[in-house]
Amino acid sequence: MKPRYDFTKGKMISYDGEIIEFAGSSKIDKYEDQIEEIMSLFNLKKGEYLVTDESKIGDFGKETINKIRLEKFQKKYKFSVMNKDFLYKIAERMYSYRPF
DSSP, X not given: OOOEEETTTTEEXXXXXXXXXXXXXXXXXXXXXHHHHHHHTTTOOTTSOOOOTTOBGGGGOGGGSOHHHHHHHHHHHSXXXXXXXXXXXXXXXXXXXXXX
């Protein structure tokens, strides 16, 4: 038995009957272009990933990050990323970055 959608509750239901709720994405939605650039560090294209306001770099395995793209990212934005960093916080920094 796979998870199913309960239209009466408007929620996904797990194998054992529990309601599945996803974290919100209001913060992530503000920075769509920046999130796409961050996810390109993992060689992921739009539509190949699901991110929420609770998503962190570590969720995607920093060990799988494209090291060449990461170096370019760090030179461009003048900061590095860590496993514990929330994606929306990184995106905020990217959006606010002014190279002058």
